[in-house]
Amino acid sequence: xxxxxxxxxxxxxxxxxxxxxxxxxxxxxxxxxxxxxxxxxxxxxxxxxxxxxxxxxxxxxxxxxxxxxxxxxxxxxxxxxxxxxxxxxxxxxxxxxxxxxxxxxxxxxxxxxxxxxxxxxxxxxxxxxxxxxxxxxxxxxxxxxxxxxxxxxxxxxxxxxxxxxxxxxxxxxxxxxxxxxxxxxxxxxxxxxxxxxxxxxxxxxxxxxxxxxxxxxxxxxxxxxxxxxxxxxxxxxxxxxxxxxxxxxxxxxxxxxxxxxxxxxxxxxxxxxxxxxxxxxxxxxxxxxxxxxxxxxxxxxxxxxxxxxxxxxxxxxxxxxxxxxxxxxxxxxxxxxxxxxxxxxxxxxxxxxxxxxxxxxxxxxxxxxxxxxxxxxxxxxxxxxxxxxxxxxxxxxxxxxxxxxxxxxxxxxxxxxxxxxxxxxxxxxxxxx
Amino acid sequence: xxxxxxxxxxxxxxxxxxxxxxxxxxxxxxxxxxxxxxxxxxxxxxxxxxxxxxxxxxxxxxxxxxxxxxxxxxxxxxxxxxxxxxxxxxxxxxxxxxxxxxxxxxxxxxxxxxxxxxxxxxxxxxxxxxxxxxxxxxxxxxxxxxxxxxxxxxxxxxxxxxxxxxxxxxxxxxxxxxxxxxxxxxxxxxxxxxxxxxxxxxxxxxxxxxxxxxxxxxxxxxxxxxxxxxxxxxxxxxxxxxxxxxxxxxxxxxxxxxxxxxxxxxxxxxxxxxxxxxxxxxxxxxxxxxxxxxxxxxxxxxxxxxxxxxxxxxxxxxxxxxxxxxxxxxxxxxxxxxxxxxxxxxxxxxxxxxxxxxxxxxxxxxxxxxxxxxxxxxxxxxxxxxxxxxxxxxxxxxxxxxxxxxxxxxxxxxxxxxxxxxxxxxxxxxxxx
Numbered sequence: 001x002x003x004x005x006x007x008x009x010x011x012x013x014x015x016x017x018x019x020x021x022x023x024x025x026x027x028x029x030x031x032x033x034x035x036x037x038x039x040x041x042x043x044x045x046x047x048x049x050x051x052x053x054x055x056x057x058x059x060x061x062x063x064x065x066x067x068x069x070x071x072x073x074x075x076x077x078x079x080x081x082x083x084x085x086x087x088x089x090x091x092x093x094x095x096x097x098x099x100x101x102x103x104x105x106x107x108x109x110x111x112x113x114x115x116x117x118x119x120x121x122x123x124x125x126x127x128x129x130x131x132x133x134x135x136x137x138x139x140x141x142x143x144x145x146x147x148x149x150x151x152x153x154x155x156x157x158x159x160x161x162x163x164x165x166x167x168x169x170x171x172x173x174x175x176x177x178x179x180x181x182x183x184x185x186x187x188x189x190x191x192x193x194x195x196x197x198x199x200x201x202x203x204x205x206x207x208x209x210x211x212x213x214x215x216x217x218x219x220x221x222x223x224x225x226x227x228x229x230x231x232x233x234x235x236x237x238x239x240x241x242x243x244x245x246x247x248x249x250x251x252x253x254x255x256x257x258x259x260x261x262x263x264x265x266x267x268x269x270x271x272x273x274x275x276x277x278x279x280x281x282x283x284x285x286x287x288x289x290x291x292x293x294x295x296x297x298x299x300x301x302x303x304x305x306x307x308x309x310x311x312x313x314x315x316x317x318x319x320x321x322x323x324x325x326x327x328x329x330x331x332x333x334x335x336x337x338x339x340x341x342x343x344x345x346x347x348x349x350x351x352x353x354x355x356x357x358x359x360x361x362x363x364x365x366x367x368x369x370x371x372x373x374x375x376x377x378x379x380x381x382x383x384x385x386x387x388x389x390x391x392x393x394x395x396x397x398x399x400x401x402x403x404x405x406x407x408x409x410x411x412x413x414x415x416x417x418x419x420x421x422x423x424x425x426x427x428x429x430x431x432x433x
Numbered sequence: 434x435x436x437x438x439x440x441x442x443x444x445x446x447x448x449x450x451x452x453x454x455x456x457x458x459x460x461x462x463x464x465x466x467x468x469x470x471x472x473x474x475x476x477x478x479x480x481x482x483x484x485x486x487x488x489x490x491x492x493x494x495x496x497x498x499x500x501x502x503x504x505x506x507x508x509x510x511x512x513x514x515x516x517x518x519x520x521x522x523x524x525x526x527x528x529x530x531x532x533x534x535x536x537x538x539x540x541x542x543x544x545x546x547x548x549x550x551x552x553x554x555x556x557x558x559x560x561x562x563x564x565x566x567x568x569x570x571x572x573x574x575x576x577x578x579x580x581x582x583x584x585x586x587x588x589x590x591x592x593x594x595x596x597x598x599x600x601x602x603x604x605x606x607x608x609x610x611x612x613x614x615x616x617x618x619x620x621x622x623x624x625x626x627x628x629x630x631x632x633x634x635x636x637x638x639x640x641x642x643x644x645x646x647x648x649x650x651x652x653x654x655x656x657x658x659x660x661x662x663x664x665x666x667x668x669x670x671x672x673x674x675x676x677x678x679x680x681x682x683x684x685x686x687x688x689x690x691x692x693x694x695x696x697x698x699x700x701x702x703x704x705x706x707x708x709x710x711x712x713x714x715x716x717x718x719x720x721x722x723x724x725x726x727x728x729x730x731x732x733x734x735x736x737x738x739x740x741x742x743x744x745x746x747x748x749x750x751x752x753x754x755x756x757x758x759x760x761x762x763x764x765x766x767x768x769x770x771x772x773x774x775x776x777x778x779x780x781x782x783x784x785x786x787x788x789x790x791x792x793x794x795x796x797x798x799x800x801x802x803x804x805x806x807x808x809x810x811x812x813x814x815x816x817x818x819x820x821x822x823x824x825x826x827x828x829x830x831x832x833x834x835x836x837x838x839x840x841x842x843x844x845x846x847x848x849x850x851x852x853x854x855x856x857x858x859x860x861x862x863x864x865x866x
Binding site for chain 1 (some may be wrong): 468
């Protein structure tokens with residue numbers, strides 16, 4: 001323990017960066033015990049050196065030039081918490097190529113360039129850890145790579161965006177419409193001024209790509225993932241779903257059957273008994289199904305200064321331990337499974353459909369005929385009173401059907417004049433237990 | 434990858450042992466990729482070599498003499514899944530002293546002799562892993578030692594015994610009395626013929642000692658942990674608790690404040706919103722509160738052949754990886770925090786009390802006077818109709834009070850003639866959010 005402390009260059013001093021500074025300072029003694037060496041933040045990259053900060057730092061540490069960290073031979077480890085693709089990508093690349101270990105919280109970057117950066121890290125004998133990039137304080141990446149390393153993961157389902165989960169929880173509990181719930185989330189600082197990445201499901205998709213690549217040992221690209229956001233979700237959908245025993249959540253779904261994978265993000269209905277169904281507010285949770293272990297779930301804060309900083313600094317501790325053992329870069333397992341996407345004929349789920357129908361004789365028979373023709377059977381049917389004259393509303397939940405079958409049904413419904421409108425449709429998960 | 438496989442000696446071929454054999458066999462290719470070397474089970478210790486097995490093994494591998502494994506220089510790694518203290522303790526000691534790495538699922542042993550065995554392992558440069566000893570398939574020990582390594586853990590609460598959680602779930606959902614629910618659990622194989630260790634809370638206490646020692650970096654002894662089982666829990670208690678918004682669970686509680694710890698196991702009431710409240714049936718979950726990360730929870734199967742085997746084989750993969758890196762035994766952090774138990778004046782909780790009172794004038798005033806005298810204020814009061822004449826029943830929930838205060842109240846209640854009987858009392862957790 002008499003060794004010099006590890007010299008760290010911190011890139012970014014926003015929310016997470018400030019948390020890292022605080023945690024390293026407040027837990028100094030514990031970190032020394034656990035890592036075997038002290039941790040010293042030597043330089044901090046900021047955009048504006050004169051800006052006032054919520055955390056106290058020696059102004060002499062601040063710099064606005066990345067090369068002051070990247071070209072400093074004395075710095076062993078770079079912590080990147082700037083976010084976004086550039087300059088983060090260039091900085092991390094350069095750090096790794098210069099033999100520096102990297103800890104990052106950057107999901108955008110890891111979803112897009114993770115495989116490439118990990119391969120550089122492996123070549124250079126550097127660690128590249130990114131636990132904080134998915135589900136903030138939940139150590140889910142370690143669970144996948146180590147805790148469940150003996151198992152074959154068959155499904156990963158995640159509530160991995162706290163903003164949308166908060167909005168949907170408000171819509172569910174209080175009946176608040178989407179726009180108001182979003183405004184509340186913005187007032188509380190849970191949603192950004194431009195909420196697109198959260199609300200459209202893009203943020204969740206990035207995290208799901210990271211999870212699926214780790215869990216399935218493959219290399220999937222973000223642009224291949226179908227994504228649907230929550231803008232069109234209505235409180236009526238949520239209420240009808242509730243009547244049938246379901247909860248509506250923005251769910252990332254990654255499944256693997258016989259070596260073929262599917263990954264998607266969408267608002268979906270969960271059976272009330274599913275472990276994810278009771279995950280409310282800004283909390284995150286990742287459900288992992290392994291062939292041998294069965295159902296597991298990892299729950300915790302998905303964002304926030306200190307939770308995310310905890311994940312960053314835990315990675316930092318691992319890098320320091322690895323340095324003591326001389327094993328940096330050795331933990332990286334290159335993706336060894338070929339990428340094979342499922343076709344729409346191989347993706348199976350139940351589906352919830354809400355339809356506005358003409359209130360005429362024979363409509364129900366015609367409707368159920370369409371499902372029968374596509375060999376899709378119905379599990380639940382709910383007739384809903386409608387105030388407008390001449391129309392009836394009906395809510396259906398199918399038994400398990402392929403996406404291909406569902407598309408056939410939707411096409412036929414669209415052609416049927418008595419179907420006035422498809423109000424909404426959602427995938428349904430977790431009702432088979 | 435051209436290396437010889439790691440030679441493993443398996444001690445025990447019961448439920449978990451069979452699962453280990455199955456997993457190593459079925460996941461051979463994956464394990465090779467992840468561990469970097471094959472895994473070969475070379476010898477299996479059994480009590481009766483002629484007994485029929487649910488898993489197919491080469492009879493030539495079976496032995497009934499531990500020394501055939503312990504004295505075999507070619508065996509690098511011992512997997513102990515016999516359970517119980519002896520001969521497991523002697524075997525593991527001998528294995529470690531002979532320089533063999535050990536993976537065990539033995540909670541009894543690790544709760545009693547964990548600190549000693551870990552210190553031998555450290556001295557000998559051997560790994561000793563025991564993920565499977567707590568909460569079966571949930572990688573909770575890794576979460577504590579690695580995922581949350583940068584944080585200071587302030588509380589660990591666990592539903593770590595599936596048998597009692599199943600029984601309490603049946604009692605809650607169906608109103609089944611304790612004895613019948615226990616009998617059902619035995620019929621289903623969830624409870625053993627002698628259910629003492631589960632029902633009396635001893636099994637949970639062992640797991641809590643392991644968790645608390647890891648989370649708090651200290652060395653607590655099993656016999657210091659107050660334990661109360663669920664034999665006296667009634668369906669009435671559960672029903673009244675439910676009316677007040679609580680769920681009754683057997684909870685292991687480990688908390689640390691200002692360096693002082695408490696660890697206990699008891700049936701306790703959880704606020705319905707607590708993440709542990711929805712953990713039902715044979716599932717386990719461990720809730721971890723860290724100063725920085727806040728609330729996290731780890732959920733999964735607490736027992737069973739394949740889930741437990743997953744934890745064992747994941748440990749095995751880590752040993753093999755560590756062998757490749759030459760770092761066995763280096764991950765063991767000796768307990769560095771002094772053991773300091775809280776006094777009853779430092780243990781705080783809310784409490785639920787159910788009392789049978791004489792139905793006389795002035796009783797309520799006298800009763801509330803007792804609480805006021807001990808400076809315990811009341812949060813909830815529920816008057817319950819009683820069929821028997823001359824008696825009234827009342828359910829109280831206090832605000833947070835010390836154990837010392839509660840004891841004073843209980844003593845005074847015992848002396849008060851109008852209090853006919855203290856029907857039950859439980860600690861209450863998680864209602865402050």
